[in-house]
Amino acid sequence: MSETSMAGTEGATVQPQLREVPAVRMEAVYKHYGDFTALNEVDLKVAKGEKIVVCGPSGSGKSTLIRCINHIEKHDEGLIYVNGVELDHQRKNIDAVRRDTGMVFQSFNLFPHMTVLENCTLAPMTANGMSESEAKDLAMHFLTKVRIPDQAEKFPGQLSGGQQQRVAIARALCMRPKIMLFDEPTSALDPEMVKEVLETMKKLAEEGMTMLCVTHEMGFAREVADRIVFMNEGKVVEQAAPEEFFKHPKSERARTFLDQIIH
Amino acid sequence: MSHFSPTAAVSYFFNYFLMKGVLVTIGLTVAAVVGGLVLGMGIALLRMSSNPVLAGAARFYIWFFRGTPLLIQLVVIYSGLPQLGIKFSVITCALVGLILNEAAYLAEIVRSGFMAVSAGQREAAWALSLSPWVTFRRVTLPQAFRLMIPPLGNSINSLLKATSLASVISVEELMRRSDMLMQEHFQILEVYAAATAYYLILTSVWDAVQRRLEKHFGRSSAVKTRRVAASAPVAQASVEARA
Numbered sequence: 001m002s003e004t005s006m007a008g009t010e011g012a013t014v015q016p017q018l019r020e021v022p023a024v025r026m027e028a029v030y031k032h033y034g035d036f037t038a039l040n041e042v043d044l045k046v047a048k049g050e051k052i053v054v055c056g057p058s059g060s061g062k063s064t065l066i067r068c069i070n071h072i073e074k075h076d077e078g079l080i081y082v083n084g085v086e087l088d089h090q091r092k093n094i095d096a097v098r099r100d101t102g103m104v105f106q107s108f109n110l111f112p113h114m115t116v117l118e119n120c121t122l123a124p125m126t127a128n129g130m131s132e133s134e135a136k137d138l139a140m141h142f143l144t145k146v147r148i149p150d151q152a153e154k155f156p157g158q159l160s161g162g163q164q165q166r167v168a169i170a171r172a173l174c175m176r177p178k179i180m181l182f183d184e185p186t187s188a189l190d191p192e193m194v195k196e197v198l199e200t201m202k203k204l205a206e207e208g209m210t211m212l213c214v215t216h217e218m219g220f221a222r223e224v225a226d227r228i229v230f231m232n233e234g235k236v237v238e239q240a241a242p243e244e245f246f247k248h249p250k251s252e253r254a255r256t257f258l259d260q261i262i263h
Numbered sequence: 264m265s266h267f268s269p270t271a272a273v274s275y276f277f278n279y280f281l282m283k284g285v286l287v288t289i290g291l292t293v294a295a296v297v298g299g300l301v302l303g304m305g306i307a308l309l310r311m312s313s314n315p316v317l318a319g320a321a322r323f324y325i326w327f328f329r330g331t332p333l334l335i336q337l338v339v340i341y342s343g344l345p346q347l348g349i350k351f352s353v354i355t356c357a358l359v360g361l362i363l364n365e366a367a368y369l370a371e372i373v374r375s376g377f378m379a380v381s382a383g384q385r386e387a388a389w390a391l392s393l394s395p396w397v398t399f400r401r402v403t404l405p406q407a408f409r410l411m412i413p414p415l416g417n418s419i420n421s422l423l424k425a426t427s428l429a430s431v432i433s434v435e436e437l438m439r440r441s442d443m444l445m446q447e448h449f450q451i452l453e454v455y456a457a458a459t460a461y462y463l464i465l466t467s468v469w470d471a472v473q474r475r476l477e478k479h480f481g482r483s484s485a486v487k488t489r490r491v492a493a494s495a496p497v498a499q500a501s502v503e504a505r506a
Contacts, residue, residue: 072386098392109387113405122401123391175391 021084023048023179023210024069029078031064031234038064039075040234048178051211053221053242056231057257062214065231066181069212070101083178099127102172106184108164110156110171116143117152120171128175135174142170146200162193166200173204180204182213218262222246230254267452275444275457284440285461291357291426291436292465296419298362303369310374321370328367334428336360341432357429365422372414376407409480416473420466437461 024046031039038061046052054062067073068080071087071094080087082097110119120139124130130138143149146166148159156164165185172180182201186194198220205211205224215221221228221242228245230238232253238245246262249255275281310321328336337360341353351359380403388398430439441458445451 070390072389095392098390101390103387103390105383105387107381107383109381109383111384111387111402111406113409114401122397123393126397126401127392127394171391 020048022046022081023050023083024212025079025081026065026068027079029068029075029080031061031068031073031075037234039068042078042234042236044229044236046179046210046212049208049210051205051224051226052213052229053225053227054212054214054229054231055216055218055221055257056237060231061234062231063183064234066103066183066212066214069179069181070098070103072103099175100177101179101181102175102177103181104165104168104172104183104185106187108156108161108168108188110164110168112156115153115155116148116159116167119156119167120174123171124174138174139170142173143167145173145203146170147196160193161189162196165189165193165197169197169200169204179210179212182211182215184214184216186215186217216261218246230257232257268450271450271453272456275450275454276460278444278457281437281440281444281457281461284435284437285465287434287436288423288426288438288461289465291361291429291434292419292423294358295361295365295422295426298358299365299369299422300373302362302366304373306366306370307373307377310370311377325367325370328364329371333360333364333425334431336364337428337432353432353434356432357426357434361422361426361429364425365418368418369415372411372418373407375414376411377403379410380406405480412473412477412480416469416476419473420469423465423469424462 022045024044026042026044029039029042030037040061042061042065044065054065056062064073068075068087069082071089074089075087083100085093085096085100087093087097110116111122114122117136117139120143121130121132121135124135124138125132140149140152143152146169148163148166148170151159151163151167156167159167169185185201186197189197194217198217201211201213201220202224211224213220213225225242227239228242229236230245230249230251230253232251237251237253238249240250245254246258249258306321306324309317310325312318312321337357340351340360341356344350384402384406385398388402393402426436427438429436430442433439435443437458441454445454448454
């Protein structure tokens with residue numbers, strides 16, 4: 001890069017950070033399941049602090065896209081960088097990326113045999129070597145933030161879906177991630193519980209968290225997203241600011257998609 | 264002699280010689296369960312391994328020991344192996360046979376338990392940077408174990424009764440000692456009534472223990488988790504179909 005050579009006069013060993021490293025950078029990423037192409041030459045760049053909503057019809061590769069970012073799915077071809085670390089299937093890089101990212105799943109995936117508090121303290125204690133009292137303080141801090149500190153001693157099965165999902169968010173935050181990945185976080189919820197989860201996510205967005213959300217909640221997208229990424233058949237078909245995307249979708253596929261979901 | 268003597272049956276029940284046989288039966292069962300679980304766990308891990316040679320070896324083991332009668336296995340170990348110069352004591356023969364056989368059944372139970380833990384649990388563990396050991400020890404094993412208890416209970420019940428086959432290779436457990444008493448006194452119904460009572464007591468005690476275990480390990484599970492667990496084999500199947 002020309003920037004590097006220009007900086008050479010200053011001192012060659014210093015890596016000039018003229019432009020900030022993006023939170024996520026994907027270049028020509030492919031993912032196949034047998035004959036099915038889940039991701040088809042996907043390019044995506046997410047700046048630090050940016051909020052992205054990924055939408056598209058089912059089977060379009062939205063979930064696969066964000067599941068590749070923390071290597072829960074292995075991409076087959078292409079490059080993925082997370083905070084400058086290349087996801088190249090090496091253990092130490094995968095670990096580094098997973099430490100930087102938190103994930104919230106559609107089906108919550110809380111550990112059903114542990115209390116809410118234990119769900120939140122397990123990773124800080126075992127993966128970060130925190131003491132039990134430190135981990136408990138941390139967990140209570142985030143449980144308070146998602147407004148359910150009073151449920152700490154209950155088991156996940158005793159909570160409502162909305163409460164479980166908020167616990168899942170708190171559990172992920174306990175690892176102090178720099179990027180949060182949401183995989184249809186409200187799709188498994190009863191309608192009256194969607195709001196409490198979205199409110200929690202909005203609060204997180206206001207605090208400057210980098211977020212990638214796969215969701216069909218277009219109200220949330222309009223309000224929170226900096227950019228909408230629309231996918232179809234494994235490809236990123238278009239990306240635009242919400243205003244632009246909802247008013248003037250460029251592709252025919254996005255137009256029919258929006259007609260279907262906005263009543 | 265066309266009558267049944269209840270007092271004789273009761274006296275056989277309290278017969279010291281027979282009671283010692285009961286202890287041997289219990290000992291054989293406990294040892295075979297512990298040994299079978301350790302070996303079975305190992306075989307289950309091999310069976311789930313992505314290495315086709317290891318998985319194939321485990322599959323062969325399970326196929327072989329579940330596909331042949333325990334009686335033949337015991338007789339081969341006791342009478343057949345000495346022909347090859349391999350000799351064990353009677354009790355060792357019984358234990359080896361019971362453990363090898365039980366391990367094949369338990370391996371399948373362990374494997375199905377792990378497969379029934381939803382893939383989402385492992386994904387959540389990865390996303391949280393948990394190490395493979397912590398994921399196994401704290402996330403998957405406790406959930407798999409809870410699912411294993413009912414089939415495990417069944418298998419142990421069968422095993423308890425299957426120890427009677429060791430009588431054929433002259434292990435003096437409950438069945439063998441009943442035979443010995445019977446041959447001495449010819450009170451067939453009375454002796455076997457006592458033995459039957461002992462087997463029923465042992466299996467009933469185990470039933471009670473199993474219920475306690477189910478209650479203990481099921482305490483945190485609510486409707487939600489059962490639903491997730493129930494849908495897991497389907498999810499697993501689709502993952503396998505993809506791979």
